[in-house]
Amino acid sequence: MNTIAVQSVPSVVRPGGPAVSSPVGSGPAQEATPLGSLIRSHRLRIGLTQRELADLSTISVRAIRDLEQGKARRPRTDTVRLMADALRLGPRARAALEAAAQQGRGGAGGWAEPPAPPTALHAMVGRAGEEAVLTGELAAATERLVNVVGLAGSGKTRLALAVAERLHGTGMPVLWHAFPGSPAEYLSGHEMELTARLTAVAADLFGFGPGPDGAAAGDTAALAELLGESPALLVLDGSPAVAPRVDRLTGLLRACPGLRLLVTSDAPWGVPGERIFLLSPLEVPEEGADPAENPAVRVFLDHVRRARPEFTAGPAELERAAGVVRLLDGHPGALAAAASWLVVYDLAALCRTLAEDPAALLDHLGGAGGGAGLRGSLLERLDRLPAVPRALLDALCGGPAAGPAGPDRGRELADLTALTGLTLPECGRLLRELLLSGAVRAEHRDGTSRFRVLGPVRSAWACRAGATAAAH
Template sequence: MHSTAVAAAVPLAQEATRLGVLIRAHRLRIGLTQQELADLSTISVRAIRDLEQGKARRPRPETLRLMADALRLGPRARASLEAAVQRGRATGAGWEQPPAPPTALHPMTGREAELAGLERELSSGAERLIHLVGLTGVGKTRLALAVAERLHAAGIPVLWHAFPGAAADHLGCAEGELAARVAVAVDELLAPASGVRQPGSGPGSGTAAGAAPSTPGAVDSLAELLGEQSVLLVLDGVPAGTARCDRLMGLLRACPGLRLLVTSDQPWEVPGERIFLLAPLEVPAAGVADTSAPAVRVFLDHVRRVRPEFAPTAADVERAAWVCRRLDGHPGALAAAASWLVVCDLPALCDSLGEDPLALLDHLGGRPGADGFRGVLHHRLDRLSPAVRGLLEALCDRAGEEFELAGVTALTGGGLAETGRLLRELLLSGVVRAAHEGGPSRFRVLGMVRAAATTRPRTAAAAAPATAA
């Protein structure tokens, strides 16, 4: 059958799948199976099947060239394929409606500046790989949900992939074939390098239990599905490890409209990665009882969920402000502390937190068998390099809560470059908070981290931080 006859055989009603019909007709014309075409073209069978079924409509130029060569197409037939690809790019991925992010269960408080910044960078495409990092429970998933909701409302499709153990403060993730394809492609992006990806089960947990491991070409298949359209892909709760930089960069190159938003405990440190450190909420200054402070608003909202009749007095507001300072404005810790008001009153809660700020936060650990939030913090400290752990322990031994860079430099005995590298690792780990307003930059070890550091073995570097630095 000549190329003109093949083109004429495509009904107008099937215009949306014209590319797939053309490929299948040319393959059958020369008597090839999908496997034989895959062998000749070096393209995966899955990619060929997806193209023929209309699931992928925007193959990359190299993919189209390899397939045309294997099908032995002339100039006119090649031009027909290219025209069909252009139609696919113009009509998008063919979804009946743009995929949407999960639905948040609770409103977000006190993250207006962070939300505006992330929305601006992702919607404009100024940043295409943003990595949202911070302590467990600091609100990374909730902020990612808010960003995804904003972009989806602006007409940008959102693909959401949650890893096992990710926060589940929302109504489910997308299911079905599209979600499964994203999960397989994500496995291919991350698993070979990190070695920590484990199959999950249930909605939103990644690959289904017992599913086969990722197959080569899954990332290419996803790239062909997304094409050039604007899409936000959210990877929530990524395990510790490093992405496959070559595959990650290849996906971003193949899909110029793709934006990637990642949430995890630590950055990847790959080219093009915009690290967005999410700190705890702002707390009122010592001696100030301000109900407009974000941390106080969050804490009182959680108190009202536990005790709807709660009408705070002036003394209650002062205690709430003290709780927020004691727990560093950490949203998850504030929610966990407020949950105890089912069995005690606010003064008793303050007394317990005054003795040990971590004693009531065990259920913040988030994993079966974990030894509570204290164990989560210990694990975070253990992941620090010995030199950085030594510096952290030395800072915890110092009197006072805040310190400046000059003081840390004097403590380590090193230069600005060495001290800056150590401080950067502490900041990215989330155990130290920075303040840059009103004079020289100031840094503070979180109170919960100080409490956790006193209950774990000390490192040799703590006794001689200058040598460690």
């Protein structure tokens, strides 16, 4: 199988025991390469098992097996040297081994086709700028660890799919690992052994593996032999809300010098070298602008047509659609959920209901909260904030509420100092935490920056405050 689009097993636990063999029919068998044939012939000539060669060379058994079977075709220079030393090769045999390894590093690194990302189920709208920036950074390796953060439903996975597809189009191999709970926004293929391997590597990153001296280190080493020193992309979709082990993350990047990591998560990892890429909701249409030209309106109308294929958007419907987008602040997941209600509501009734309480209408939209709905998902994310940023969120939510005409205009940073009594640097640090949480969005116009709470977040926060007051 040429496509390595990996969906994780139900839990982030390293599979025990030996490597899982690919089942019959899971993909075409690998043919031994000249390098693999040389290694195997030299090993058998001196009577070594793969385990004995692994002990002598300090290379994992899995990596040796992959080299011999032709699954790994781009070994690192150090691997070839260690293998030649362990096999006690003379100058001529060593040169032949190095030449075979160099041949395997050519082109796409020995892949019949570069492994591809999963297939997206829906087109991406309104993210061309973000896609171009991330693709450029990862292609040039100016960034090797990019973490796309934002609220659940903001389109992080869809953006990662688009970037991975662009890089794959340049010939870069793409490996994809989805953590449990990741949204099923794509169609993926399966290759059992690689699924188990990437699951083990991901588990080891977060400290679920047995440690640097255990079997998970062999999984990382085997992955390194598969990738060699050539460029490759590893996508970790739906990362847990905890930071990985820095030593193991560093070890992975060092073992795979051409590897780039693209992570989707609802919060930064906070590790050295991390490039935090905040994905805000889509821009809302300005008053008086043509709604048909706004990407968020187009996204909403695409979902409307899925619910009601006969729907046509005249001028009045376009204005109502723009009103929905303003009330939901262009949040893609919320727009999809709102559109699904049009099997019951008409568009005018939907606007009125959303104006009263956006989160209540969208509670059927599941998120990271395990089916708790949009309100529960938002509150779960915000509850992980420290107390002081949550106090600032309280202050921001105390401003003008969103209404049928659209959301509040937001506040400037100087306004927040007057509101809270904090200094400008203190407000800036707290505001940054709220921005990275996805609760607040920034608008930069006419040389000024204004910050406002997203409509669904404001509604959920107000509901929490009302419930707390009623309990007391």
